[in-house]
Amino acid sequence: MADARSPDLPVCNISLSINGERQKFTLHPWTTLLDLLRGPLELSGTKKGCDHGQCGACTVLVDGERINSCLKLAVSLDGAGIITIEGLGSPNGLHPMQEAFVEHDAYQCGYCTPGQICSAVALVKEGHARSRAEIRELMSGNLCRCGAYTNIADAIEEVMDTQRIRPVKEAAE
């Protein structure tokens, strides 16, 4: 793997499972998970929007939980399993949430989309959203400058419907 270290500055050795593959890293401790993914790992699907926890573009799954990768030091995750948008599905085998986003045109520029999809996958698994209002509230950590919110909520609702995990059907707002 590419090494982006500067000489004479502190480094740490860690191991992470990235999209199912266990890998070892030697890193400066100030490398965020986001910079590790987008830099040396060349997994540029995960986006950097604000770099300060304010937009959700960098959302990935760490041991199944959605977090903002821009505010996580990679070294603090030693041993963890990371799933990024690249690990959810492939062009020939899309994840149901990816499929639903395509079907519902749940994006315009697409910059927020990987974060939205990772977040939505976690939302379904968490099981706290039971209505459209709850989907909107529990997706509020993902901003979309293009304003594709209606279609994003539609896509998520459809996935939940097909998985029969949404007992309350509400009228769309």
Place this chain on the structure above:
Amino acid sequence: MRPFSFNRAETVKEAIAALAQNPDAKLLAGGTNLIDLMKYEVTHPGMIIDINRLPLKEITDLPDGALRIGALASNSAVAYDERVKARFPLLSSAILAGASPQLRNAATTGGNLLQRTRCYYFYDTAAPCNKRAPGSGCSAIGGVNRIHAILGANPACIAVHPSDMCVALAALDTVVEVEGPQGAREIAFLDFHRLAGDEPQRDNTLQTGEIITGLRLPPNPFGQNHTYLKIRDRLSYAFALVSVAAAIEIDKGRIIDLRVALGGVAHKPWRDTLAEREFADRAIGESTFREIAERLLIGAKGQGQNDFKISLARNAIIRALRQAAAGTPQDQTVKAIQ
């Protein structure tokens, strides 16, 4: 971010010892505030001590009916814990009113207490700020101060504590458990955070080398008579301009125990227990609620741009008391205020 060395503590004792040996070190929990501040170089520790492996994640029942929450329990884990939802719904509600699901997954209980102010000048390393650089002055006084304090303000710093969770903890008479080089001790929640005084750089009364190990929530008699009402610039994923955690024990239409904690108005989660006690045995109703609001806001003072917060706080207190008395807590999904 400036370079730092990284150290992982496996036990509380190790973390305390590492802190004692490295005055320039900071503890890393969820990182959602610390890493943010390090990116802006508002803080630049020479060493990070990762405490995520310490055995402080558990939420446990205590024999006296209290609930103990470990300092590393995530904000999500606490908010969705069945015991918290059943016995401390005010806490669950306040947590869910804050930040985003992603941030709540990473954020911890201890870190939430110690998150720093969102004052714009505190973040702007080019601006004078007594909290970041003691003695440099306060840019918010006479500057952009729309989000600043209206109660307990001080000529050195008019910043507010930004937490939602802490406002509920203040109302719930929480005890903070800490451990340091001198051993373990407990701090009453209202004594944990402090007013700016002449040391605005100090947000709380934690001593050097101490770490938070957990919180203890005593049982309470409020049932459904509580609410967390948060007023902000957008309906989600925004800090409070003003928030109210209210809980009332009621018997035959009269107040037995009244608790009203305010967020977004002071350097610490604000509670005036003397004022609360003046309303014991008063009849529940609009005129009492209005009087309570007026009483709690005696001495409130705006800084210009935040003058609106005084009437906002008054109205929010009245609404919150109405919700608490009716047993209809604010819904944190449907944000319509009843």
